[in-house]
Structure formats: structure tokens, C-alpha cells
Amino acid sequence: MNYTLHQLQIFERVAHYQSITKASEELHLTQPAVSIQLKNFQNQFPIPLFEVVGRRLYISDFGKEIAQAAEDVLNAADTINYKTRAIGGQLAGRLRVAVVSTGKYVMPYFLSGFMKNNPGVDLRMDVTNKTVVVENLEQNLVDFALVSVLPDHLKLERIELMPNILQLVANQRYFEKIKLGGRAKSDAVPLIFREKGSATRAAMENYIKEYDLNVQKRIELTSNEAVKQAVIAGLGCSIMPLIGLRNELQNGDLKIFPQKKLPITTTWNLVWLKSKKLSPVANELLEYLEIEKRNIITENFEWYSTFQIK
Known part of the structure; x- marks a missing residue:
């Protein structure tokens, strides 16, 4: 076998979404490019990793095991990269944020400056509906979630961003x-x-x-x-x-x-589990937002706060 980290990343994202379209969007690749790499990856296994029924893609049980192994390998590779960057004095690590659909118009502005200031940080931002966002938060699959309505069954910490x-x-x-x-x-x-x-x-x-x-x-x-x-x-x-x-x-x-x-x-809130031990990257983001939140709102959302009905 001669698969690459790139192929592992593609298959892991396709398996996560069960969608070539969504995986290609997150990875900033064309759908044909993802399909080609997916085919090349499948050709190295004697058992199907997935099947297509109608227009839907389904991951096989064997494929799910390979996707989990791929995630473990990718996490290990990331750890090596982060440790190497940290030795050089960079803030390094992965930031995982789940965002409700409309939050895609909000969250990027609160992350942009932080990401520019910290090139050693990798961002994964999943945009979906509130139900899935809360599930990801509850299962500790993300560091933060952006919601406008707080789930009342979870014990959360939060920072208010904007109306x-x-x-x-x-x-x-x-x-x-x-x-x-x-x-x-x-x-x-x-x-x-x-x-x-x-x-x-x-x-x-x-x-x-x-x-x-x-x-x-x-x-x-x-x-x-x-x-x-x-x-x-x-x-x-x-x-x-x-x-x-x-x-x-x-x-x-x-x-x-x-x-x-x-x-x-309502209010856009960045929330996290009260019991969660935040990573250095997550803590650094919270400090950044406390300092820069007002400037970000003034610079990017002045139209919003002053909009008048005509």
C-alpha cells in the first residue's frame, strides 16, 4: 500500500460528511479532484470502503474502521507539527468550532485576526443546523460552538459576541x-x-x-x-x-x-462545556476576543447595529 496523508485526509472528510460535495468544500478542492483521490485510495483495499446507492454515498463498516484509523494518523501527524512549531515559540494546535448556519456570517470575522496572528493554529469550522451543533458540543467533538439560543440541558460557559x-x-x-x-x-x-x-x-x-x-x-x-x-x-x-x-x-x-x-x-454566544479543559489555543482565542470584540463589531458590523427600517 502506498496511500498518502492527503488521501487519508480526503477519505476521512468524505466519511465524516458522507458527501464528496461537502468534503470538497471544506478542503477547498474540486469535486473531480476529491473523486479521483478517493478512487485511488479505494484501489489499495480489497474490500469496498463505500458504496453509492442512487445519488447517496454510504460508508461500509470496513470503511468506518479505516476512517477512524485515518483520523488517528492525521491527529498524530498534526501533533508532530504542533510540537515542532511550539519549540520555535509559536502558538500551535487545532481549533474546532461548530457554527449554526446563519453564524457563518458572524464567526469568520471574530476568527480572522486571531488566525492571522497565529499561523501555527489550524482551524476546523463546521457549519450546520442547531441540532447538530449542540450534539457536537455535547459529545465534546469541538472546542466551541456559536449559537443564538442556548441549549438549556447543558452546563456551559459563554462569551457574548453581538446581537x-x-x-x-x-x-x-x-x-x-x-x-x-x-x-x-x-x-x-x-x-x-x-x-x-x-x-x-x-x-x-x-x-x-x-x-x-x-x-x-x-x-x-x-x-x-x-x-x-x-x-x-x-x-x-x-x-x-x-x-x-x-x-x-x-x-x-x-x-x-x-x-x-x-x-x-437574541444574542450570538460563543459557548463551551463548563467541564471542558480548554487547550492553550482555545484559551488564547478567548483572551483575544475579550480584547478585540468591540473593535471587530465596530469595524465589520456598524451597518447592522444602526440599520433603520425605511
């Missing part, structure tokens, strides 16, 4: 037609929801329940970006975090629809 503001938004052309909770079918347009497990969906459902709104038409989509594009296209309206809508609001593709008891305001 998360949700408003009802719609396509400008459909703006005057919207009447959320309207009693006549002609008064209502569809309300577009995120998938179950999303914190944004939970906020919408709580709002609708609390004020006993009559939502006659519902559409469900599985990503914040999909919801945004659907609203821009006039497919419906949605209660969305403003943090991901800067360009669309400023250029008029979307408009905020004033509504009773809106906006919904």
Missing part, C-alpha cells in the same frame, strides 16, 4: 401584498421556514404561536441561503436574521416588513 436580530422580510414587489396571519387567502403569501432543528425556525414558530397568527401557506427549505433566494424571487416571505441580508437590504432586493412585536432579538 442577532430577526425581522420579517419580503421581495420589494410583493411588499404591499403581505399580511402575515391574514384571514382571507388572498391576503396572505407563503411563509418560508427553515428545516426542523434550525434555531431560526424555532424563533418563527414561537412567534406565530405566541401571537396566534393564521399562516395558511407554508414552504420549508433547508438552508438560510435557499430561504433568502426564495424570498428574493417572490416565492414568499420569511422571518430572517438580518446578519445575512446586508447586500439585499441595501440594494432593495429585500425590504423589512414592520410587524407587531418584531424584531426578535
Whole structure:
């Protein structure tokens, strides 16, 4: 056998996501490049590591064992690299962060300066819905998680980063037609929801329940970006975090629809398990955020804190 660390990394990520597409996105490789390396890696084993049924990829039991072994090898190689860098006086190690979907518009700004200051640190940031983020946190698979709603069954420490503001938004052309909770079918347009497990969906459902709104038409989509594009296209309206809508609001593709008891305001929190022993890298990030948090918000999110409904 003559597999490389690069092939081990690719297979481990494909096995983790059970998706060539998601693995290629994280590794910043094209899908054909990942597929070729995956095939070359498979050719070195007499037993299938995976199979494709329809359009879905499934990892075999043998493949799962190889993926675990690959993760162990990669971790050992990382340890060697980190120890070598540490001898030279660099902060070195891996930082693992799980981020809820909308948090992808927030977390990179709070990590960018830290990563530039510490080239010996490797970052792995998984972006998914709240349910999976909380599972990763609970199973101690990450150092930190970025959430806007705190899971109440876990004992957590946290640092508050910035507000998360949700408003009802719609396509400008459909703006005057919207009447959320309207009693006549002609008064209502569809309300577009995120998938179950999303914190944004939970906020919408709580709002609708609390004020006993009559939502006659519902559409469900599985990503914040999909919801945004659907609203821009006039497919419906949605209660969305403003943090991901800067360009669309400023250029008029979307408009905020004033509504009773809106906006919904929560807080973006970086959280970690109270029982977790943080690594030197994780502790250094917390110190960095305490010092730089206000500057980061002022520099990158001034538009957000001062945005006015027109």
C-alpha cells in the first residue's frame, strides 16, 4: 500500500460528511479532484470502503474502521507539527468550532485576526443546523460552538459576541401584498421556514404561536441561503436574521416588513462545556476576543447595529 496523508485526509472528510460535495468544500478542492483521490485510495483495499446507492454515498463498516484509523494518523501527524512549531515559540494546535448556519456570517470575522496572528493554529469550522451543533458540543467533538439560543440541558460557559436580530422580510414587489396571519387567502403569501432543528425556525414558530397568527401557506427549505433566494424571487416571505441580508437590504432586493412585536432579538454566544479543559489555543482565542470584540463589531458590523427600517 502506498496511500498518502492527503488521501487519508480526503477519505476521512468524505466519511465524516458522507458527501464528496461537502468534503470538497471544506478542503477547498474540486469535486473531480476529491473523486479521483478517493478512487485511488479505494484501489489499495480489497474490500469496498463505500458504496453509492442512487445519488447517496454510504460508508461500509470496513470503511468506518479505516476512517477512524485515518483520523488517528492525521491527529498524530498534526501533533508532530504542533510540537515542532511550539519549540520555535509559536502558538500551535487545532481549533474546532461548530457554527449554526446563519453564524457563518458572524464567526469568520471574530476568527480572522486571531488566525492571522497565529499561523501555527489550524482551524476546523463546521457549519450546520442547531441540532447538530449542540450534539457536537455535547459529545465534546469541538472546542466551541456559536449559537443564538442556548441549549438549556447543558452546563456551559459563554462569551457574548453581538446581537442577532430577526425581522420579517419580503421581495420589494410583493411588499404591499403581505399580511402575515391574514384571514382571507388572498391576503396572505407563503411563509418560508427553515428545516426542523434550525434555531431560526424555532424563533418563527414561537412567534406565530405566541401571537396566534393564521399562516395558511407554508414552504420549508433547508438552508438560510435557499430561504433568502426564495424570498428574493417572490416565492414568499420569511422571518430572517438580518446578519445575512446586508447586500439585499441595501440594494432593495429585500425590504423589512414592520410587524407587531418584531424584531426578535437574541444574542450570538460563543459557548463551551463548563467541564471542558480548554487547550492553550482555545484559551488564547478567548483572551483575544475579550480584547478585540468591540473593535471587530465596530469595524465589520456598524451597518447592522444602526440599520433603520425605511
